[in-house]
Amino acid sequence: MTTKFTPDHEYIRVEGSTGIVGITPYAQEALGDIVFVELPAVGKVLKKGDEAAVVESVKAASEIYAPVSGTVTEVNEELTGNPGLINADPEATGWIYKIAIADAGEIDHLLDSDAYAELTL
Amino acid sequence: MAEAPTEDLKTTALHAQHVAASGRMVPFGGYSLPVQYPSGIMAEHKWTREHAGLFDVSHMGPSFLLLTNPSGDAEADHAAVAAVIEPLICGDIAVLKPGQIRYTLLLNETGGAIDDLMVGRSPLFGGALYIVVNAGTKDGDFARIEDAAGDKAKLTRADAEQSLLALQGPEAVAVMATLAPGAEELGFMQYAPFDFAGQKIIVARSGYTGEDGFEILVPNENAAKLWDALLSDERVKPIGLGARDSLRLEAGLPLYGHDLDETISPIEADLGFAVSKRRRDSADFPGAARILAEREGKLSRQRVGLIVEGAPAREGAEILDASGTAIGVVTSGGFAPSLGKAIALGFVPPAHAEIGSKLQVSVRGRSQPAEVVPTPFVPHRYFRKPKAS
Known part of the structure; x- marks a missing residue:
């Protein structure tokens, strides 16, 4: 199991051919209180960089992009009633969606945790 | 999520306070101001509704308009200074009692809002008005008022040397009374001078949250002292611009440049109450023809x-x-x-x-x-x- 990051502050935790996508603790901190999450439709086909979801804070809406290409297999329905999970626990119960990774090679081009940590210093 | 660069931003006299409190500083109206503190917009918003929130609103434009040659007759002098400002706005200023404040609008010739503002009649002197305008429009507003004043009255800006603080929420009055005894006697939209740390401050019972509260004009050299003194009361927390916006939105209060602009009239903006009866009857304000027709339903x-x-x-x-x-x-x-x-x-x-x-x-x-x-x-x-x- 490995977790990779984008410069836009999404993470993807790779479990076999599936990736679990959310936003990093740094991102949730910067966004502030999340009040609404627009989830992708299960079955939606995404290309790397496509807008996959939207998280809304009190002040603004922020797009969440697909870190890799693939098909959405599951979304975190808990966020509909409790969007604050993203603030409270972004890397575990605050995950946003799962994606069937189309091209494992794309994972290699993402940032590892050290490179991401450097970005957010 | 990129943050705008901090180019040539002005800072307020409370900048060090915001930074020390880990305020997240953002550019707003040409100033660097905190959008939130670490507790976040939601918590700050709720704190203000339940207790008392303290805001730095020093980006706004406080000023004084004083009659150049007052007669000494307070009523006549008030009528004279009201006559200077009234041609620019739709509010009845002549009718104000000493210490009373009115919300009004600066209008263009087609009845569109150049700004919304507060105009108060001095509680102490005849022929003196306290005027507070918005940050983004202040230079234009002040030029317009000066132009109308000619040699009859002099406009003195107070935005560079003085700071403006707002203390808002149900517990604001109890806190204010400890620092400015007597402030609790002010009615809504009334103001008076008080002494703080050896200098005059102006305390107005007004605000932009829908809650009871105060807006306080304090000389810059005492602004941090007043800010710290208010925050030393456990009922008070500092509140950023983010919660200021969500509070005013819940209160249904317009934000200039968004819900009001030079094309929007007071009637369109549901601010008909700000078009005073005496002014309607005499139809003597900018854009009166449009605004009166809109009141009759031509909207x-x-x-x-x-x-x-x-x-x-x-x-x-x-x-x-x-x-x-x-x-x-x-x-x-x-x-x-x-x-x-x-x-x-x-x-x-x-x-x-x-x-x-x-x-x-x-x-x-x-x-x-x-x-x-x-x-x-x-x-x-x-x-x-x-x-x-």
Whole structure:
């Protein structure tokens, strides 16, 4: 199991051919209180960089992009009633969606945790 | 999520306080100001509704307009200075009692709002007005007022040497009374001078949150001392611009440059109360023909409050009728922390403005239900003195 990051502050935790996508603790901190999450439709086909979801804070809406290409297999329905999970626990119960990774090679081009940590210093 | 660069921003006298409190500084109206502190917008918003929130609003434009040659007769001098400002605005200033403040609008010749502002009659001197305008419009406003004043009156800006603080919330009055004894006697929209640390401060019972509270003008050299003194009371927490915006939105109060601009009249903006009766009767304010016709029903759009189902509809979102035809636009929108749902202000034709009208808003290309509701969304809790019997 490995977790990779984008410069836009999404993470993807790779479990076999599936990736679990959310936003990093740094991102949730910067966004502030999340009040609404627009989830992708299960079955939606995404290309790397496509807008996959939207998280809304009190002040603004922020797009969440697909870190890799693939098909959405599951979304975190808990966020509909409790969007604050993203603030409270972004890397575990605050995950946003799962994606069937189309091209494992794309994972290699993402940032590892050290490179991401450097970005957010 | 990129933050705007901090180019040539002015700082307020409280900058060190904001930084020490880990305020997240952002550019706003040419100033570097905190959008939030670490507790976050939601917590700051709720704290203000339940206790007392302290805001740095030093970016705004406080000023004084003083008659050049007062006669010494306070009533005559007030009438004279009121006559200087009234041709620019739609409010009755002549009628103000000493220490009374009025919300009014600076209008252009077509009745559009150049700004919304507060005008107060000095509680001490005849022929003196206290005027507070918005940050983004202050240079233009002040030039306009100076132009109208000519040699009859002199406008003195107080925005560089003085700071403006706002203390808002149900516990604001108890806190204010400890620092400025007697401030609790002020009625809503009244102001008076008080002594603080050996200098005069001006305390007004007014604000922009819908709560009881005060706006305080303090010389820069004492601003940090007053800020710290207010915060030393455990009922008070510092509040950033983010919660200031969500609080005013819940209170249904317009934000200039968004819900008001030079094309929007006071009637369209649902600010008819600010067009004073005496001024209507004499039709002697800029854009009177349009504004009076609009009052009689010749209105093409009007400001409404919307409760939005689902994602917040932000400024610029289209408003649609039930059949999906575009009829208007959202001018302010967001999440209402006190209500736990999305709310918006926007403009629609009168046929769709009735309370209960079922409309839609377009968010990211999808239509969501929205219903016209009365504003304020959260009831105002201004302090009203019991009427003397």
